[in-house]
Amino acid sequence: MDQEKEDARPYHHGDLRRAILDAAERRLETGGVQAVTIRACAREAGVSPAAPIHHFGSLRGLLSALAARGFDRLVVRLDEDALAGRARTPASLLVGAYVSFSLSAPNLFDLMWRDDMLDPVDDDLARARRRALDCLRLLSSAPSEGRSARVQAIRIWSLAHGLAMLLRHGRIVSALGSEEYGLETIGDFEALARDADFA
Amino acid sequence: MDQEKEDARPYHHGDLRRAILDAAERRLETGGVQAVTIRACAREAGVSPAAPIHHFGSLRGLLSALAARGFDRLVVRLDEDALAGRARTPASLLVGAYVSFSLSAPNLFDLMWRDDMLDPVDDDLARARRRALDCLRLLSSAPSEGRSARVQAIRIWSLAHGLAMLLRHGRIVSALGSEEYGLETIGDFEALARDADFA
DNA sequence: TGTGCTATCTTAACAGTGTTTAGAATACGT
DNA sequence: ACGTATTCTAAACACTGTTAAGATAGCACA
Structure with missing residues (x-):
């Protein structure tokens, strides 16, 4: 009040x-x-x-500031999970943090990727986004035997992004007809990330 | 005229x-x-x-009809690529068709996943979407040794979805700092999908 | 052929939106 | 204490989606 x-x-x-x-x-x-x-x-x-x-x-500016806040929070989440030693490999940490973030703030997560609503030349947003993407690249391009770090990074990030999107919009439960697939089954994320890490 | x-x-x-x-x-x-x-x-x-x-x-109805058209076209694309024998494995076919679709009709592809703009009870849209997702499930849950078909399907679909999204919005070129990464490098999609298929 | 009936489209209006303009009120440095 | 810059208001404009009432045309059926 x-x-x-x-x-x-x-x-x-x-x-x-x-x-x-x-x-x-x-x-x-x-x-x-x-x-x-x-x-x-x-x-x-x-x-x-x-x-x-x-x-x-403008409204674009407001939404861009909001999205920048989102990228900042994603970095915080990644750092927290890393410090807590919450995952076995960098890749599984990335996937876990990414997915848990998208489920804890679903609409903010969506906005962060809605380029048509954001200002492409907003400095604060560009800075926040770059910080977050640097963080993702660092985690996803961890050393892996016999494979280009670039392809490795693309694969991990794509997996995390797609999984987060599909889970957040309920596509996986509705499309694959499996039982619930919420945050509690983080072991499965580990499995997904470990497989991706392994290849 | x-x-x-x-x-x-x-x-x-x-x-x-x-x-x-x-x-x-x-x-x-x-x-x-x-x-x-x-x-x-x-x-x-x-x-x-x-x-x-x-x-x-309403506008929702118009956008929903548009999205339904998009799902129909995705199915056509998948069928065409399958008949043309354009990929070695079901997974790489899925990834290739998915990505090439997202790059050939980027805004339509986006709309197909913008749930907040679509009518959740539109029958035509629901039907078209279900057909497409059935098609995806069929391709992504191909037999793979020693792994649950469900986890396999989730991994392939997530990889395709994330890769399509990130490429379509130019995140991969801008974030990973690699040279251009367009449709012509379809060999890399094969590699990504094959790895995912292998695990 | 004519007559209802129904689907289709128009006109006019309403509420809500982003944004601009001109100006008022406040804070702040000198 | 004064003047300037910042911050906010008020009013307006051009859009938007949507609705209500009515005009027009196609069509089944006599």
């Missing part, structure tokens, strides 16, 4: 950029990307419809 | 559904999914803004 409807709201918000970004993320996770509109976020923050534009330039 | 601006256009279009769908696909491939709007398609077909709604119910 301290940012929604306080009477005598000051003319200057204080930290509007953060407030808009938080409102946008809340709306993203509950209502999908369609629900994050400039006007709705402005309403939620108690400002006029044109106020957010001053901070983000 | 026979459907855009003929003077004395008849009150009834003749085959408006098809005309709208074609206009929508044209706009999808050239301008992305953002460019396919009911009003724009109606303009292109020379009818009033409300006319398409009678055939598709």
Whole structure:
């Protein structure tokens, strides 16, 4: 009750950029990307419809900032899993973290790859994305006997990306007709990644 | 010059559904999914803004019909490649056809997986999607020694899906810093699929 | 041939969107 | 204390999807 409807709201918000970004993320996770509109976020923050534009330039800018946040969080997740020693091989760590991230913040994960909604020349987004992709490359191109590191990296990343996408959209349960396939079966991720690592 | 601006256009279009769908696909491939709007398609077909709604119910319905067309085409592509004997193993055929489809109709491929824009209870879409996924399952769960067909199918499909997505959005060239990685290097797809098939 | 009936399309309107413009209110450095 | 720059408001414009009411044409059936 301290940012929604306080009477005598000051003319200057204080930290509007953060407030808009938080409102946008809340709306993203509950209502999908369609629900994050400039006007709705402005309403939620108690400002006029044109106020957010001053901070983000456009809706594209707002979504790009959101996506950058997503890439930052993915890096955090990868680091955490690595420090916790949560996987046997770099590849299985990548797949596990990737998939668990996509399931814990599904709409944000989607947005991160929706190029048509993002600003291709947003510096913050480009920086965050590059950091994350460097991290992925490091994990996926771990030494593997008798195979080009490039092909190896492509295979691991593709496997992680496809698995995350298909799981997140429920394609695997519905298409393969298997029983549930949630986060608890992380042993299977290990198996998938280990196989990919082995080849 | 026979459907855009003929003077004395008849009150009834003749085959408006098809005309709208074609206009929508044209706009999808050239301008992305953002460019396919009911009003724009109606303009292109020379009818009033409300006319398409009678055939598709809503924009969701139009996009769903478009996505259904996409799944149908994917099946055709898979069949063609299979009949032409264009790959050594079922898995490499799946990966090759999947990737080449995603690169030949990138925006349509994207739309097929944009659940938030599609009607979850559209019968035609559900039917087309099921046919395509049955086809994928058949190819991806080919016999493989000492491994569950289910895990095998998940691995192949994930690899194909992720590779198609990452290539289609230019992530692999930009992230892995390798030289170009276009359709002509289909030999590498074979290698990727063969490895996955082997495990 | 004529007569309903139904499908198809138009016109007009409504609510909601992103974005721009001009200007008001506040903060802040000097 | 003053002037400037930042931040926000208010109003408007051009879009969008969608609906309601009505006009038009095709079609089955007499």
